[in-house]
Amino acid sequence: MSDHDQIPRLPKLMGRAMRPLPLAPLSVTLTLLARRIAKRHPGLFQRLGQYREARFLLDATDLPFKLLLDLRGGKVKLTAHRNVPQAEARIAGPIAGFLGMMHGAYDGDALFFSRDLIVEGDTSAVVALRNAIDDAELDLAAELTELAGPLKPFVQPAVTLAEKRSGMVLHRVDTLAGGWT
Amino acid sequence: MDLTVGSNLFFWTAEATRKFYADLAQAPVSRVVVGEVVCSKRLPFWEAEIPTALATLQAAGKEVAISTLGLVTLKRERNQTDDIFGMGVPVEINDITALKHLPENTPFWVGPLVNVYNEGTVAYLARRGATRICLPPELPLASIATLAKAGKEAGVKIEVWGHGRLPLAISARCYHARLHDRAKDNCQFICGEDWDGREVDTLDGQAFLSVNGVQTLSAATGCAAYYTEALRDAGVDSLRLSPQTGDFMGLCAAYADRIAGNITPEALVAQLLPEAPGGRFADGFFTGPSGSDWAHPIPA
């Protein structure tokens, strides 16, 4: 686990640069990515149990838009919004916190205790999502690289560069379980 | 179904204790449990009353038992638990520790602080000699019915918490002392100031819990007024009444009337609410949604 006395915040300039980003194509890419992850990790939905049809507002406070993870109807949708969409639960905090949790670098409860992370709405749904994602051992960098297909050679160094520049964790840090079946 | 008066969970003076049991001899209850459940440090102040109380109650035709501590930790408390079995009176155990001291072939009772949640536990305790079990107050009615049936099969009488602040937890830490910024070892017996426990409210001023030394109880008084028929039909043998201040003999008489079918739940509630510690009732453990619930009309 990396030291996170202070969770990195997305540099203001980077956040500002993302502001004019068109949300529709971004939402399409995000949904494709989320569906890909869902397909490769069916256990994730098993773990969500009664919350497998919930909507989660992922409010990365240093991004110029909010993300909605919508699982209604058994279909995964991950979309970007400028307004505040309806959801059963909201999780708010710096994007680095979300990514660090996802990659096994940060502990969700610790972020909550340190008040880096705020939870609103159905707390139980958030707990389920956190546990399900933690067990899935996701690796965003690997997923992105795979998604890129023939563009793979360009995406890999881009991710590495983005990690270096932002201080964010974009790949799974605890790859020690390799070989476990 | 009859009535049992449980051990007094609170710290009263020897004088008040003496009067309480002398009066209780005349009350319409079938049995009485006497003894210190909450804190061994209280015992020297009133233990001299125990033999007299037991004798008076027995002379009045009541079944009696003497209770063990609810949380045994110290060597002195372990010895005390052992001694209780030599007193020639049935023992009500409130901590599993007592089973280690239980002599062979000795019938005993099980108090509400022992975890009896299922048929397997009832059967085991019956094999060890349990003849009465007062179930933990958090059990729902459905579980009570199952356990009453298991009790019948095993030859064990099943009792349910009928009236009194609900015992919810016990701890090694003394909250009464903590509220007075004192250590447990230097508590100066401050819990003796609150004869029905000391109330703990939420920051909104909502009555929530009450503390009684190392014990935590509900702020509301548990009251089975609306469940007496359901409990009887479920096969429960006895309702337990927990000592509180005020007209406790009147309380016993009112419950006797209630289980005899002479008065309605509304009438019982109207009579007892004015003297209820905390000023409100709870019976939500029976059918939910939560233990603190009370979904009945409140008399004007």
Added chain:
Amino acid sequence: MMELVCPAGTPAALRAAVEAGAHAVYCGFSDETNARNFPGLNFSPEELVPAVAGAHKRGAKVLVALNTFPRAGGEKLWHQRLADAEAAGVDAVILADIGLLDYAATHHPNLRRHLSVQAAAANPDAINFYAEAFDVKRVVLPRVLTVAEISAINKEIDVETEAFVFGGLCVMAEGRCALSSYATGLSPNMNGVCSPASHVVYAEEGPDLAAKLGGFTIHRTPKDRPAPYPTLCKGCFTSGEQTGHVFEDPVSLDARHLIPALAKAGVTALKIEGRQRSRAYVAEVVRAFRAATDALADGRELPLAELARLTEGQSATAGAYAKTWR
């Protein structure tokens, strides 16, 4: 060498714990048979099988907690889980209920039994009762004892003892607390949850954010500062003139500096709380504790890496191990 017993809420956390140096891992099934019955957590019987095999391959034991009190009329589920645990080849089950202990001793005599902390066996008599009656081989000690008391207990018993050294603290005698069901209808003993997230509401009230559990306000903080999780016994209440943490401050246990004393007191195993926590937490805490037990075995000074930020209240206490706690 003291045995380090580490939490695993998910198969991923179990792998993380073993890779970080756990000598043993404890876990539970995804239902009310264990006291961490949280959404999204725990193991299916099918998931347990490869987890146990993987742990064994790496020299680690797996202990399964069946430490709730079986529901009247519903004991079958607990009995089935005992069979599932034995079939998966676990090294021991951790039980609290007398009825279940009796059933396990009769029907699964070769499945090693540990006594859960939920049984709150806090003195030699209680421990010896469970040892004699149900042949339990190890007792998880309640978090209410001082080191001196643990030492005295070990002199009077023959079974192993396991002591909590890190994580959340119960201020009440474990397994004997109905505060949660009084407020929410769900309790550790019956449902395997305490202060469940399903009954938590954060409500904006004027300038404040109130953290409520089952309609009772447990904390109140200024709106710009998020309220802490409303764990009942760690709430802020009023009693007479006093307002504050009547039962317990929101702190966590860290007894690393007491490991040598616990070893001297005859403790066999050290337990880390936190099956509800992430694999990141598990890996970091286990690594820090394994470094400490290794140092102890080698006679070196104990390394004390900073862990406070992982804990509730972001501060640690020696809990009841220091007698002033009472």
